[in-house]
Structures are given as structure tokens and as C-alpha cells.
Amino acid sequence: MSLTVPFKQVDVFTEKPFKGNPVAVVNFLEVDESGVTQEELQAIANWTNLSETTFLFKPSDDKCDYKLRIFSPRSELPFAGHPTIGSCKAFLEFTQNTTATSIIQECGVGAIPLTISDGLISFKAALADYEAISNEVIANYEEAIGLKFVTAPALLHTGPEWIVALVEDAETCFNANPNFGMLGRQTKQNDHLGIILAGPKKTSSIKNSYEMRAFAPAVNVNEDPVCGSGSLALARYLQELYKFEETTDITISQGGRLDRDGHIIASIKKEANGSTSYHVAGHAITVIDGKIKL
Known part of the structure; x- marks a missing residue:
């Protein structure tokens, strides 16, 4: 792999920088997912050394706004909470979307509805x-x-x-x-x-x-x-x-x-x-x- 892509680190569950839980978000929305290997994604997540690193891809389901893949430093996860909120924040900024009130995320546990209201980002659980x-x-x-x-x-x-x-x-x-x-x-x-x-x-x-x-x-x-x-x-x-x-x-x-x-x-x-x-x-x-x- 040889390319340069947008990257953000988002602090989640806080309004004060460095007081929440960070997630690294890599923007692969313009990259063909089939051209990126599991090993390459895992290597990036291992390097960032955060509890989770996420990768935004084009959705495979037309009902969703993006597909999210979530990695710990050791393995891929089907879902995680603070990466879901942080990645939604990053997606809105990557796409310069300032008016969205709802987003649907595709991930390992299915489609996750999110809402945006007064600065709060909320997700509905697919599994509980x-x-x-x-x-x-x-x-x-x-x-x-x-x-x-x-x-x-x-x-x-x-x-x-x-x-x-x-x-x-x-x-x-x-x-x-x-x-x-x-x-x-x-x-x-x-x-x-x-x-x-x-x-x-x-x-x-x-x-x-x-x-x-x-x-x-x-x-x-x-x-x-x-x-x-x-x-x-x-x-x-x-x-x-x-x-x-x-x-x-x-x-x-x-x-x-x-x-x-x-x-x-x-x-x-x-x-x-x-x-x-x-x-x-x-x-x-x-x-x-x-x-x-x-």
C-alpha cells in the first residue's frame, strides 16, 4: 500500500480536549476496500496503540452512510461504543456535513442508527x-x-x-x-x-x-x-x-x-x-x- 489519506484523532465523551477517550479514524472513503488487507489495517491499529482505531469505507449497504471497521491493537472488533461516536464525528467533518441530524453506520453487528442533536451524538444499540x-x-x-x-x-x-x-x-x-x-x-x-x-x-x-x-x-x-x-x-x-x-x-x-x-x-x-x-x-x-x- 502506498497512499496518503486523511486522518483524525477524536476525543469522545468529553467537551474538553484530552479528558475523554481517544479514537484514531482513518478516512478510506475514496479507497477500494478490496485493495486493503486485514494485515495492513491491523498494523495501523497496532501502531496507533489506542484502544481502538477505525477505518471509514464506502458502505456495502445503500441504506448506510459509511462502513466502519474497528480494530484494537490486536484484533478486529464487531462493534465498540466510543469509536462509533468518534467516527461519526470524523465522518461529518471529513465530508463537511454540518446539517445532518441522522446517520446510519454499517459495522460488524449490522446497521447502527446515530442521531446528532445540540452537539450530542447518540447511537442505538443493535445488541443488548x-x-x-x-x-x-x-x-x-x-x-x-x-x-x-x-x-x-x-x-x-x-x-x-x-x-x-x-x-x-x-x-x-x-x-x-x-x-x-x-x-x-x-x-x-x-x-x-x-x-x-x-x-x-x-x-x-x-x-x-x-x-x-x-x-x-x-x-x-x-x-x-x-x-x-x-x-x-x-x-x-x-x-x-x-x-x-x-x-x-x-x-x-x-x-x-x-x-x-x-x-x-x-x-x-x-x-x-x-x-x-x-x-x-x-x-x-x-x-x-x-x-x-x-
């Missing part, structure tokens, strides 16, 4: 399934995290496979110090990506407000600064736990232990047909805008 786990697995995770969970954790299928666990309050969550070696072994053994740990902000004036952390040492990410798919997993878990009967917003803060200041709104929406859908929203800001030579 709940699965109970055994008491033995729960006990192993409690040992690895070093805390007792206040409700039974569960496995949430959101693209990534997250275990979601609640602790007593936001302070307990913030102060948790997992044994990352043990946690990495447990998640790898059980074929889980990692653990979403959350605690309610009991003194907050905002209803349904949580501190959240995301641990994925099995894929070399001890702690993800601000996690979109994890916030989706938390919202779906809370719906299973509390059976919200009306549309409900879950306000999430994340990243303080890593000197970040991430803010996410995860919404549980009741549709007109009686079904429940899950949405994640946040701001995004471009911090690097240039070109990459390949």
Missing part, C-alpha cells in the same frame, strides 16, 4: 442481551476485584462481552483496586472481554447517576478511560434489575482514576410498539486533524 452467570464465576470475579457485589453480576452481550457488577456506591467503585493479573486470567478463561464496575451516586441530585469503570486486562487494557459499550451494558443490566416502565436516562461519569473527565448518557427507551431500545450519547471533539502516509 442479558445472561446470568454462575455463583462460582461471580465468586472468582469478586476475588479479582477485591470487593463484594451488592447484586448478582451478569454477562451482557453488547458486541463486546462485558460482565456488569454493582458495588455499594460511587466512592467504592472509584476506589476499587483490582488484581489485574487475576482478573485477566478469569476473563480470558470465561471468554469475557472484562468487567464493568459501577456504583450509584447516592448524594447526587441527578436521578439514576452512576460512577463507572471498565477493566479489560485480558486484551491489554487494564482500565478503559470512558467506555460506550460498557455504558450500554450497564443500562441493560439496570433495566433487568429495576424493570423501568418509562423511558429512563442513566447519567454516567467515568475516567477520574485516569485523570479523565468522561460523561455519558445511556438511555433506556420505551418504543411505541412496546419494545425497549438502548441508546448511548456523548460529545466528541477532534484533537488531531491531518494526513497519514501508508
Whole structure:
């Protein structure tokens, strides 16, 4: 491969540069996808060394605005939350689209609808399934995290496979110090990506407000600064736990232990047909805008 293409690095779930979760976005909209190999994309993602690097291609489905391929430094992912929002922000800037209020992204889990309103970019989840786990697995995770969970954790299928666990309050969550070696072994053994740990902000004036952390040492990410798919997993878990009967917003803060200041709104929406859908929203800001030579 020998070409020069537009490149951006976008900070997601923040309005302050360097306080969110960055994603690298490479613009291959004018490049034939068949001319780029899996190995070449993986090499770029390994080089950027961010939790995710994404590649924008022309969609194969005419209903979609673009096709997004998402890579960690080690492998391709079917979906990830903050790269979805950050890549939408980059796409709008690459195409100089200042008026769009809706976008459809094609990716490994299907078509993802996004909305843009007042600076917030929101995506609707294609997958948010709940699965109970055994008491033995729960006990192993409690040992690895070093805390007792206040409700039974569960496995949430959101693209990534997250275990979601609640602790007593936001302070307990913030102060948790997992044994990352043990946690990495447990998640790898059980074929889980990692653990979403959350605690309610009991003194907050905002209803349904949580501190959240995301641990994925099995894929070399001890702690993800601000996690979109994890916030989706938390919202779906809370719906299973509390059976919200009306549309409900879950306000999430994340990243303080890593000197970040991430803010996410995860919404549980009741549709007109009686079904429940899950949405994640946040701001995004471009911090690097240039070109990459390949």
C-alpha cells in the first residue's frame, strides 16, 4: 500500500480536549476496500496503540452512510461504543456535513442508527442481551476485584462481552483496586472481554447517576478511560434489575482514576410498539486533524 489519506484523532465523551477517550479514524472513503488487507489495517491499529482505531469505507449497504471497521491493537472488533461516536464525528467533518441530524453506520453487528442533536451524538444499540452467570464465576470475579457485589453480576452481550457488577456506591467503585493479573486470567478463561464496575451516586441530585469503570486486562487494557459499550451494558443490566416502565436516562461519569473527565448518557427507551431500545450519547471533539502516509 502506498497512499496518503486523511486522518483524525477524536476525543469522545468529553467537551474538553484530552479528558475523554481517544479514537484514531482513518478516512478510506475514496479507497477500494478490496485493495486493503486485514494485515495492513491491523498494523495501523497496532501502531496507533489506542484502544481502538477505525477505518471509514464506502458502505456495502445503500441504506448506510459509511462502513466502519474497528480494530484494537490486536484484533478486529464487531462493534465498540466510543469509536462509533468518534467516527461519526470524523465522518461529518471529513465530508463537511454540518446539517445532518441522522446517520446510519454499517459495522460488524449490522446497521447502527446515530442521531446528532445540540452537539450530542447518540447511537442505538443493535445488541443488548442479558445472561446470568454462575455463583462460582461471580465468586472468582469478586476475588479479582477485591470487593463484594451488592447484586448478582451478569454477562451482557453488547458486541463486546462485558460482565456488569454493582458495588455499594460511587466512592467504592472509584476506589476499587483490582488484581489485574487475576482478573485477566478469569476473563480470558470465561471468554469475557472484562468487567464493568459501577456504583450509584447516592448524594447526587441527578436521578439514576452512576460512577463507572471498565477493566479489560485480558486484551491489554487494564482500565478503559470512558467506555460506550460498557455504558450500554450497564443500562441493560439496570433495566433487568429495576424493570423501568418509562423511558429512563442513566447519567454516567467515568475516567477520574485516569485523570479523565468522561460523561455519558445511556438511555433506556420505551418504543411505541412496546419494545425497549438502548441508546448511548456523548460529545466528541477532534484533537488531531491531518494526513497519514501508508
